[in-house]
Amino acid sequence: MQKKRKLGRGVAVVGAGMSKFAMFKDKDSKDLFGEAFREMIASVDKGFDPGEIDALYLGNFTNDFFVHQGHWGPIISDLIGLAPKPATRTEGACASSALAFREGVFAIASGFYDIVLAAGVEDMSKRTTEEVAEGLALATVPYEGRVGFTFPGVFGALATAYFAKYGATREDLMNITIKSHSNAPLNPKAQFPFSIRDMMNAKIESAKKKGKPVPYWEDEKSFLRDTAANPVVAWPMHLYDCCPISDGAACMLLVGEEIAKNFTDDPLYVIGIGQGSGRGLHACDDLTYFEATRHAAKEAYGMSGLKPEDIQFSEVHDCFSIAELIHIEDLGFFKPGEGHKAVAEGLTRRDGPMPINTSGGLKCKGHPVGATGVGQLFEVWKQLRGEAGERQVPKKDLRIGAAHNLGGTGGTCTLTILERR
Amino acid sequence: MEERPFSDISYEQYLNEERLMGSRCKKCGALFVPPRSICVSCYSSDMEWVEVKGEARLAAFTCISVGPPFMIAEGYDRKHPYCSGVVELEEGARVDARIEGVDANKPEDIKVGMPLKVKFLHRGEGDSLKTYLAFLPM
Ligand SMILES: [Zn+2]
Numbered sequence: 116m117q118k119k120r121k122l123g124r125g126v127a128v129v130g131a132g133m134s135k136f137a138m139f140k141d142k143d144s145k146d147l148f149g150e151a152f153r154e155m156i157a158s159v160d161k162g163f164d165p166g167e168i169d170a171l172y173l174g175n176f177t178n179d180f181f182v183h184q185g186h187w188g189p190i191i192s193d194l195i196g197l198a199p200k201p202a203t204r205t206e207g208a209c210a211s212s213a214l215a216f217r218e219g220v221f222a223i224a225s226g227f228y229d230i231v232l233a234a235g236v237e238d239m240s241k242r243t244t245e246e247v248a249e250g251l252a253l254a255t256v257p258y259e260g261r262v263g264f265t266f267p268g269v270f271g272a273l274a275t276a277y278f279a280k281y282g283a284t285r286e287d288l289m290n291i292t293i294k295s296h297s298n299a300p301l302n303p304k305a306q307f308p309f310s311i312r313d314m315m316n317a318k319i320e321s322a323k324k325k326g327k328p329v330p331y332w333e334d335e336k337s338f339l340r341d342t343a344a345n346p347v348v349a350w351p352m353h354l355y356d357c358c359p360i361s362d363g364a365a366c367m368l369l370v371g372e373e374i375a376k377n378f379t380d381d382p383l384y385v386i387g388i389g390q391g392s393g394r395g396l397h398a399c400d401d402l403t404y405f406e407a408t409r410h411a412a413k414e415a416y417g418m419s420g421l422k423p424e425d426i427q428f429s430e431v432h433d434c435f436s437i438a439e440l441i442h443i444e445d446l447g448f449f450k451p452g453e454g455h456k457a458v459a460e461g462l463t464r465r466d467g468p469m470p471i472n473t474s475g476g477l478k479c480k481g482h483p484v485g486a487t488g489v490g491q492l493f494e495v496w497k498q499l500r501g502e503a504g505e506r507q508v509p510k511k512d513l514r515i516g517a518a519h520n521l522g523g524t525g526g527t528c529t530l531t532i533l534e535r536r
Numbered sequence: 537m538e539e540r541p542f543s544d545i546s547y548e549q550y551l552n553e554e555r556l557m558g559s560r561c562k563k564c565g566a567l568f569v570p571p572r573s574i575c576v577s578c579y580s581s582d583m584e585w586v587e588v589k590g591e592a593r594l595a596a597f598t599c600i601s602v603g604p605p606f607m608i609a610e611g612y613d614r615k616h617p618y619c620s621g622v623v624e625l626e627e628g629a630r631v632d633a634r635i636e637g638v639d640a641n642k643p644e645d646i647k648v649g650m651p652l653k654v655k656f657l658h659r660g661e662g663d664s665l666k667t668y669l670a671f672l673p674m
Contacts, residue, residue, distance in 0.1 A: 245605075252604060257544070258570060258632045262668060263600060263607045263620045271598030272622055279596075279648035347617070350599040350643040396622045397570070397630045402596050 120389075120418040122224035125372030127382035128533065130159040131496040133489075136363035136481030137306045138240035144178060144187065145194050147364040147483075148236050152195050155232075155366050160379035165195065168368075169228035171202040172219040174212025174235035175485040176522075180250040181239050191236065208254035209434060210522030211235060212365065213390075213488030213529040219369045220385050229374060234366035237485035247360050251484070254523035256395030267349035267357055269396065269524040270435035274351050276402035277437065280452065285351050287455035288436040289339045292355045292478065294458065295433065298465055299475030301506035306361055306481030311335040318344065356436040361481030365489040367496070383499055387421065387517070387532030389414030393525035403452075407528035408445040408519065415517075415530040416447075423447030425515060426532065428470040428498060428508050430491035432521035433477050442519055443471060446530065470508050473498060491518035492531060499535040542573040542583050551667040554656045556590050558629060559583040569629040588627045590654030592671055594647065595630060597621035599640035610659070617641060623652055623671050637672040650674075 132154030134147040156165060171192050179185035188202030205214040212235025219233035239247055251266050259269055277283060292311065299305045300313065309317070315338050322329045332338040339345050345353045368378070375382035391410025393399060400406050416422065423446060431446070433439035444454040448469050449462075457463060463471040474480045474494040477487060495516040497503040517532045540546040542559045547570040550557040558569030563580035569588060574581055600607070601617045612618045619635040636655055638646050652671035659666050 248602065249604065256632075259620075260604070262632045262634045262670075263603055263618060264598070264632065265600055265602065265604060267602075268598040268600045268620055271600075272596040272620070275598065275648055276596035276622075346614070347599070347601045349601065350617070350640075352598070395632075396596070397632050402622065 120414055122220065122385070124224045124226055126220045126223045126369055126385045127372050127375035128367050128385065128492075128496060129370050129375055129378035129382050130155045130163075130368035131366070131493050132156070132158060133304060133365040133493040134363050135304045136361045136483055136486075136490070138360060139362045140240070142362065143182070144236045144238045144364065145190070147238070147362060148191055148194060148234070148366070151234070151364040151366045155368055159368060160381065161377065163378055167230050168197055168200070168232050169230050170200055170222060171195075171197055171232045171234065172205060172215035172222070173202060174205050174207070174215035174488060176206060176208050176211045176237060177250055177253060178236070178238055178485070180253065181237070181242055181247070187236065191234070195232075197232070207527035208522030209432070209482070209484040210488055210520040210527045210529055211485040212490075213518070213520035213531065214527070216367065216489055216492060216531060217388055217390060217529065220388055223369055223371050229371050231369045232366055233369055233489060234364070235486035235489045236364040237483035238362045239360050239483060240362050244360065254526065256397075256524060256526070258397055259395060259524065265349055266524065267352045267435060270437050271349040271352040272396065273402055273441065274437040277441065278351070280403050281455065283440075283455040286336065287459060288351070288356055288440065289336050290458045291433070291436045291439050292339065293335050294464055295472055295476040295478045298473050298506055299479030301504070302475050302480060305475045305479050306359055307475070307479045311338060352435055352437070358434050358477040358482040361483040363481060363483035363486045363490065365486045365493050367489055367492060381500055381535070383496060383533040383535055385531070386534045387415035387419035387530065389416070389418070389530045391528050393528065395524065395526070399525070404441055404445050405521065405525040405528060407525050408442055408521065408530070411519070411528045411530040412446050415532050419532050421515070421532065426517045427510055427513055427515050428473060429517040429519060430474060430494050431471050431476070431519045432487075433472060434482060434521065436478070438521065439471065439476065442521070446517075446519055465506060466509050473503065473506050473508060488518070488520040488529065491520060492533070494518070495533050499533060540585070542571040544570060547571055548667070551656060551669055552665065554667075556588050556654055556669065558586050558588060560586045567627055567629050569625060569631050588625050588629070591626045592623040592652045592654070594635070594650045594652055594671075595622045595624045596648060597635055597646055599643045599646070619646065621671070631669065634668050634670040636670045
């Protein structure tokens, strides 16, 4: 019997900032972190002295590999004037900054610190696509890499298992891509702020300009079925099933619950925080769900006393389209095997009953891996405070939002639930 | 020979010798392929080597167009994709393997559930000899 988890002291989020996500030739980790940090300071409604921050927890997967520089804790701590106060780097592949957030929460909950910066950063685009693939593959399970599995390959394999068990097809995954791309144009920080229709029109315009044969597609799905426009990466994963290579940074200011109102009248409270680990394709319980996500959800729901239906919207880790489909089932938003039907019915659209990835998701917003976890929580912050602009979830009394983050091929998964009171 | 440690290195050595080997917990009977030295069912470290027959069923697969450097070196690329998969052994355990003898340009013809048998793919020579676990359609 699992013990009911609780924090020794309540923790609140009182500020948040995120850089734009994109491939930046002329910006590095420090530049991007500076952007996120300045926005975070400006977001603290009643203002605060950054000199009061007690410690930094920084998620970074492998800048060591991407830019040949490791040990980013003190570099960022120095950048923001925090040194000689402590900086701790957390690594959980693509879930690195969700772990930073979690460690920051625990540091405050323990009573040791009062004000903590939880953050993430990654600078991936200075390498070739092949090198980035090699860097990301550092986070697969060794047995998988040895037989030729790539990241998209692992998720492609999970898709074939899901298809075989539940009768879903690539068409179902296309619904997810089209939905994410419908949210992205409303997010000014997204790497690809375009709908699929926008991308089709751009290709047509470009062909006309170059005097090449003008392509014709009847609708978005016929565009996605066209392997000239949407080539295979690791079947059934095609280009538009995969997130891009991105650079970016994000940070959040965490404080003890009892001092939160000194910073803002509108703090968000950390009411659920869960984490799990996975065992890889050969050893997991089943190939149609992520056991690490299910464990993380159990912890987070157990701590909050909430059920999946109490979550009003969620950011969900969609490094690949199939990942979003499986996760909305693992998190309990839909029954196993029914997620693809829910997506087809539009239930996960921004104006649907269970909005998923209003930010555009990793697919469109971008996926600077170490910054992604806090970047997802940034979207929850924006939505719960009613600051999401045109992409604001059209629900009355928006109070509870969640962010789910996955690292590697399911090795590290987290679920974080925030509440506006 | 049966003195080998229950490790990934031993697993690979056995593959070089064309044997697919796992470990079985003497206390609770749980089977692990690749081998484990600690039983994750009962935490015993009392293990024995078991050779599996190499008959399996395809549990999941992918046809990869953009592969890692060592697969590109074997001649695979966008025009010549390869298939990697997860297979469920007749004895119950699951392993990751290359899937040979299928057309990775026609993934629609590759079926989850299809019966497979083991094949040991030797690549390189001397010190750089490496054996990949593969499965072929029956
Ligand atoms: Zn045992």
